[in-house]
Amino acid sequence: MKDLSARRLLLVHAHPDDESINNGATMALYAATGAQVTLVTCTLGEEGEVIPPGLAHLAPDREDRLGPHRRAELAAAMKELGVADHRLLGGAGRFRDSGMMGVEQNRRERAFWRTPVDEAAGYLVEIIRSVRPQVLVTYDPDGGYGHPDHIQTHRVAVRAADLAAERAYRRDLGDPHTIDKIYWNRVPRPVAEERFAALRGVPLPGPAGALGVGAIDDVPGVVDDARITTEIDGSAHAARKAAAMRAHATQITVDGDRFVLSNLLLQPLFTTEYYELAQGVSGAPAGERERDLFAGLAGAGSSPDGGPADGRTAPGTPGASGAVGAAV
Numbered sequence: 001m002k003d004l005s006a007r008r009l010l011l012v013h014a015h016p017d018d019e020s021i022n023n024g025a026t027m028a029l030y031a032a033t034g035a036q037v038t039l040v041t042c043t044l045g046e047e048g049e050v051i052p053p054g055l056a057h058l059a060p061d062r063e064d065r066l067g068p069h070r071r072a073e074l075a076a077a078m079k080e081l082g083v084a085d086h087r088l089l090g091g092a093g094r095f096r097d098s099g100m101m102g103v104e105q106n107r108r109e110r111a112f113w114r115t116p117v118d119e120a121a122g123y124l125v126e127i128i129r130s131v132r133p134q135v136l137v138t139y140d141p142d143g144g145y146g147h148p149d150h151i152q153t154h155r156v157a158v159r160a161a162d163l164a165a166e167r168a169y170r171r172d173l174g175d176p177h178t179i180d181k182i183y184w185n186r187v188p189r190p191v192a193e194e195r196f197a198a199l200r201g202v203p204l205p206g207p208a209g210a211l212g213v214g215a216i217d218d219v220p221g222v223v224d225d226a227r228i229t230t231e232i233d234g235s236a237h238a239a240r241k242a243a244a245m246r247a248h249a250t251q252i253t254v255d256g257d258r259f260v261l262s263n264l265l266l267q268p269l270f271t272t273e274y275y276e277l278a279q280g281v282s283g284a285p286a287g288e289r290e291r292d293l294f295a296g297l298a299g300a301g302s303s304p305d306g307g308p309a310d311g312r313t314a315p316g317t318p319g320a321s322g323a324v325g326a327a328v
């Protein structure tokens with residue numbers, strides 16, 4: 001019997017709800033198959049809007065108690081996904097939600113967006129050196145859709161992965177650890193286009209109270225098909241993902257295979273979740289997508305593809321021969 005607990009997956013996100021929207025099915029799948037899944041959330045989402053009228057009093061411009069409430073929503077969502085290890089970067093409230101790009105909250109003292117990257121990265125290095133994951137999942141450099149906290153999360157996660165591997169860096173934070181594979185959350189454009197086309201036939205407002213259908217570019221990380229290196233079929237865990245998203249009730253209303261955020265614009269709920277291998281070696285045969293984030297990793301207890309990686313290296317991999325891009 002393989003020791004599947006040897007697989008350790010670390011996900012780094014900006015706000016409570018991002019993990020369930022982007023990776024809920026993936027997290028449920030790996031938790032259910034014995035991997036150690038660790039979520040790090042960088043802020044408590046204090047600057048969010050509030051969908052249920054009965055909770056509007058929590059808003060930042062009223063009682064400013066949305067942060068603690070969303071922390072509880074996050075805990076409930078993790079129970080739905082079967083994820084036991086979820087941590088707040090630097091401890092609860094260390095870094096505050098910065099608001100959307102350009103708002104005054106971006107410049108507030110504890111805003112995550114204005115935090116020096118190395119200061120935040122130090123907290124994540126300690127977690128990386130303790131958990132020692134083979135795989136890290138976070139956003140692309142644009143944070144998926146340009147939100148300052150998402151962009152900062154990418155920067156902090158990538159910087160922390162580099163620092164955690166440096167033998168000369170802060171040995172008080174643990175022994176050096178090199179993460180084998182770093183993935184960015186992605187959605188293939190053809191899949192997004194197909195799902196949005198179907199949404200345009202949905203009667204409004206519907207159970208989610210939708211005012212309309214969102215735009216494809218509202219979906220974080222939409223890219224051309226060629227950049228997708230990995231797809232995780234989490235359809236067996238669709239109910240868990242939907243329940244986790246429902247747990248984030250101040251931010252999300254779910255209606256079957258679609259949902260709205262506080263802008264009340266419909267977008268598709270994905271149960272196959274897609275990734276781009278940004279750093280590391282693909283475990284799939286040339287020209288094929290990985291079906292497992294741990295594909296090709298010897299000793300990770302799981303590699304449905306069986307064979308070792310075929311040496312196709314992702315962009316940005318230290319020491320990469322330059323074999324990059326679609327070749328991955």
Ligand SMILES: CC(=O)N[C@H]1[C@@H](O[C@@H]2[C@H](O)[C@H](O)[C@@H](O)[C@H](O)[C@H]2O)O[C@H](CO)[C@@H](O)[C@@H]1O
Nearest residue numbers: 015045047048049097098099100261262263
């Ligand atoms: C999914 C995500 O990252 N949500 C963020 C985002 O929330 C959006 C924001 O309030 C926007 O004004 C709304 O139109 C949109 O519907 C929301 O999803 O930004 C919030 C503030 O930084 C953040 O708390 C929330 O988690």
Ligand SMILES: [Zn+2]
Nearest residue numbers: 014015018150
């Ligand atoms: Zn977010």
